[in-house]
Amino acid sequence: MINSASTEVGIGGQAHESFQKLPTSEISSSITFAVLIYTNVFFSLAYFLGNLSIIIEKLTSLQFASNLQLVILLPCYIIWCLGELARFYFAYIGNLKERVPQMSAFLLMTIFPQLPCVIYLGFYQEFIYPFDGSTGAVMLVILIVELFFGYLTLHTLIQRQTAQFYRLCQEEEDEQRSKILS
Template sequence: MLYFQFYYLPGYYRALLITGMILLTLVEVVRLYLGYVGNLKEKVPELAAFWLLSFMFQLPVLLFFLTDEGIIILPLERAVHSLYLLLLLAQILASFLALRTMTRKLTLLFHMRQFGKVESLQHAGMSPVSGLPYRRSVLPMSLPRDVYH
């Protein structure tokens, strides 16, 4: 669609559209990697970077593509960008909720380690992916045996 718009737009809108497309593409690659690492490995900095890139870079560029009437917005382009905006907003909300949950869990784990109530994360009953016990709560702590009976 950029091809159809390109010759009818002034020079500064051409530059803005090309820059916006390149920025969206590059940020999307980095964002996907950070979201993957932050989510699966439960790393807060990577997930926070994913959230910031989504909120600070992609959202404004996408809103520019949807709302600026100086560029020629084709109906298909409006539909695709609207769908992309909905998915991006869902990702921003989900990553915010995941970040909140992860930071609460890590804060509680930190406080419990200070009081010496947390076992080592490397014993046999731990999940190899997340380091958490299989049939227990989300915190790696020893519970009395009569809890499960």
Template sequence: MAAHTPLPPNLRWGLAAFSGSLFINNKTRDSGAAPTYPPAPAALASLPLQMMLYFNACYFPAWCLAEGLMLQLKYHLLPWHYQFLVVAAFLILSLAEGSRLYLGYVGNLQEKVPELAGFLLLSFLIQLPLLLFLLTDGHVLRLPLETAVHSLLLAFLLAEIAAAFLALRTMTRQLAAQFHLRQFEEHRGGWGRGNAAGSLQ
């Protein structure tokens, strides 16, 4: 049974189009050799990505607990604008991480390109900058435990971005190959029926 996806249809179409334009190298007849399309494998889901998503989902509650405790300890020592920035970064990271992991699970296991593209964009555009801010800004008064838990989450994030990029490239190419093969078979079937009808006349 397919899992429900929270992405609206217009956003799913946009992410699918973005992935196709990024990873599919379209060739015309003028460009030389025609592209060859290998047969699609039985499954396109990435096992390394799924393993990292699983361990990340197990680790994330521990990260939330540790970061919440450290934030409570140092909150009164921060300047007022950094109090706002650190709390906002923690809340955005926590809220976006649940959506990001869900999109990663659905996109990888069900081989859905828009969800996997959404996972990749959330990882790269939201989670990565916020995590780097918490790790590199000297005014946030990093505690040793914070440095450790942020570093481990950053390692998960970078590995997932690389694995999701490779999985998305494989999925888009294979799905495009299947689409072109279906078009070719339909065209060949229509041509064969036309010849048969012509021979009967």
């Protein structure tokens, strides 16, 4: 007896089971994490432009008491810029394409160099403007929230891929047993 809900008639009148037998895969990527990264792209652009203008103004009009502060400021900003671009790439690939190494790279790059650079640029420079402190605090909160949701996404990806690997191993063992028994 053919159940019309679970079969379709194919070319040449042959019946075959429909979508119910197709392998389904659960999506492990996090929409919350994706929206957070998307939002951070725009905030980082504003942070980049604002800090660039302030750093140029500081370097041209202010006299630094310590040469160390002068030497650290610009490289820290450049490291933040390059790190942010790499973080966005790793977050996008790791989350949407569900790749564990890229998600791990995103988390590591968030911890270092991004957190120390944002903390320095926002709170430990020799001359701190109100813009530095306020945008630094917002960026710090965003980075911490990204760390939290990135960790949850990575944990979900690892659990899912471990379950798939275990299921694949079980299927191979079952096939080998059936060959031995037959």
